[in-house]
Amino acid sequence: MASEDPAQPADEARRGSEKGFAFSLLAAPALVFVNSIAKLDVRGGEKLPKTGAFVLTPNHYSNFDPVIVGWSVWNLGRAPRFLAKASLFRVPVLGGALRLIKQVPVERTGRTSAGTALGAAHDLATTGEGIIVYPEGTLTREPELWPMRGKSGAVRIALENGVPIIPMAHWGTQAILPRYSKKLSLFPRKTVLIAYGEPVDLDRFRGVPLTQSVLSEATELVMGAITALLEDLRGETAPAERWNPSAHNQTEFGAL
Template sequence: MNVAARYKIVDGHKFPRQGAFVFSPNHYSEIDPIVMGMVSWKLGRLPRFLAKASLFKLPVAGWLLTKSGQIPVQRGGSVRGSEPVKAARRLVERGQMVVVYPEGSLTRDPELWPMRGKSGAVRIALEQGIPIVPAAHWGTQQLMERYSKKLHLFPRKTILVKIGDPIDLAEFRGRNLDTATLNEATAVVMDAITALLEDLRNETAPAKRWNPSEHDQKETGRFEA
């Protein structure tokens, strides 16, 4: 990965060097976890990820995921499942970090802007009482395009990364973590990630964030205005 890309990290000093926290970047390429894992490593931390449980059944790869402390999540499930919750508690006890993509999957926004987020990242942060640190990166799509499995190793790419300030979730702490509260907190996180990406791209994101459920309903004729 060092041969394939150079990393220009802006505000790397905002990345916590110790203690437990949730690291939440944007997501638009299959290789993003490796890229942000490299960034975390370069900034002095060993990353942990929420990963599909099916990956842990693969020969060799599954063993590596388990031994490196990655967290299995059942497909179609959520971080509310018992194993992810227990794993999050262990992270806090050990002062480790976990990378959680708030979008849950690759963005479906045509221009690769962050889409509507899911509640996994904020739920862990709020339930465990740990910070959530937003980040954005740009340039990974030159290394591997969205939905592609092909790596473009040469010429060497430049990946821009910007680390944000820890997000203040104080107004949500102590509240019932119902759907409305989690969605509100998630929107705050997505706004922060989008602002960081705007800085990297020197562009302005669309006023309305891409909502996959709305577009799916439109495509199937089930959308009601």
């Protein structure tokens, strides 16, 4: 007779509680839609913690990315919670729904609003929930959709709360919604490749002052891990130098 893991029912109960009725109710129609236009080929899904807090850091090149990332995280038994644009929270009905399922609003400018967002993310971490943070902060400006320079919010959350940071990469979402496009391609059904990596080793940065140089070095480790996963998915080698928008006279936000 196969042995049973006595912890498994408790784990399943915690995961079900994390999703909650409201999350499940709101997710149902979205899941039906996205399943009709895309299918996921997931690699390394076991590396996403089944319970407890984590910071997940995906690459970002399409406005449809959060749907795909959220769907994958949901399928792995965790509730997807993002740092999301604050403007979405001002949309009638949608804003209320986002607050109900504990998404975190982020204003594009201002240190105070950034601090508030990080505080909300810390609250999720302390209650054992995961948070999804795009370390690039916006759609990549890199011409071939490789990850560009990262921002420090993700590593700050991970280091200040002592939680693992999980790199993630995906490829294929651009076939559903190209970068800066507003037109979805519904047919034929697209395959999106997804890879989860081992937690990024940030041990040497824990317990030390989080100076700008420390945060920059830790962030580059995370961006390197994401890029390596994406190289495997694409079967290509990324540029040796990380794309820096300011060096190319590009703004951080809005379409190119």
